Amino acid sequence: DIQMTQSPSSLSAxxxxxxxxxxxxxxxxxxxLTWFQQKPGKSPRRMIYGATNLAAGVPSRFSGxxxxxxxSLTISSLESEDVADYHxxxxxxxxYTFGAGTKLELK
Amino acid sequence: xxxxxxxxxxxxxxxxxxxxxxxxxxFSLTSYNVHWVRQPPGKGLEWMGVIWNTGGTRYNxxxxxxxxxxxxxxxxxxxxxxxSLQTExxxxxxxxxxxxxxxAYWGQGTLVTVSS
Numbered sequence: 418d419i420q421m422t423q424s425p426s427s428l429s430a431x432x433x434x435x436x437x438x439x440x441x442x443x444x445x446x447x448x449x450l451t452w453f454q455q456k457p458g459k460s461p462r463r464m465i466y467g468a469t470n471l472a473a474g475v476p477s478r479f480s481g482x483x484x485x486x487x488x489s490l491t492i493s494s495l496e497s498e499d500v501a502d503y504h505x506x507x508x509x510x511x512x513y514t515f516g517a518g519t520k521l522e523l524k
Numbered sequence: 525x526x527x528x529x530x531x532x533x534x535x536x537x538x539x540x541x542x543x544x545x546x547x548x549x550x551f552s553l554t555s556y557n558v559h560w561v562r563q564p565p566g567k568g569l570e571w572m573g574v575i576w577n578t579g580g581t582r583y584n585x586x587x588x589x590x591x592x593x594x595x596x597x598x599x600x601x602x603x604x605x606x607x608s609l610q611t612e613x614x615x616x617x618x619x620x621x622x623x624x625x626x627x628a629y630w631g632q633g634t635l636v637t638v639s640s
Contacts, residue, residue, distance in 0.1 A: 449626075451626040451627065453627075460630040460631065461618075461630055463627065463628055466624060466628075472628075506569075506627065508625045508626050509625075512571055512582075512585065514571065515568055515569040517568045
């Protein structure tokens with residue numbers, strides 16, 4: 418199975434900060450990487466798909482990038498509504514596998 | 525409008541079988557794959573399995589011996605059955621529709637507690 422190592426597990430940042438979360442894939446996953454945002458009591462919401470594509474309705478302060486086997490989600494200027502858990506998912510191979518998640522909080 | 529909604533018992537006794545239904549609207553099960561994902565309280569997401577538009581299935585190997593996914597396309601319903609439930613199967617269970625090989629649309633989730 419492909420392992421997705423997500424870091425950090427938690428992150429505290431201030432409003433307006435630039436925030437980056439990373440997932441490292443244990444095997445080549447091409448660009449089959451999705452980022453989800455999940456708020457308490459809610460379902461995951463797709464934010465970025467294909468490693469770099471912004472999903473419909475997602476604010477432009479969110480972006481995705483890839484460097485080798487490292488995939489990153491960046492929030493250019495943190496807003497209060499961005500406080501949530503973030504998960505990455507590889508979907509190139511079954512079983513699909515998620516990262517362990519990152520809890521993003523306000524400092 | 526694409527919609528998915530999970531339903532099933534909120535409480536299951538240990539060693540019993542879990543049966544969940546995902547009722548979909550706004551698309552046909554003959555055109556899209558539907559996945560099941562679960563999330564234990566306070567923990568991360570775990571992919572459980574998928575039923576393809578063709579009716580084929582793939583399962584997480586960790587659950588394969590206990591899990592079955594099927595569907596009734598005429599009723600727009602996907603079914604999950606998992607036997608021999610234990611307390612560690614307590615989780616919110618989600619169904620999700622695929623698009624471009626990822627999970628684009630999710631149901632609201634249903635919490636299943638395994639307890640006597």
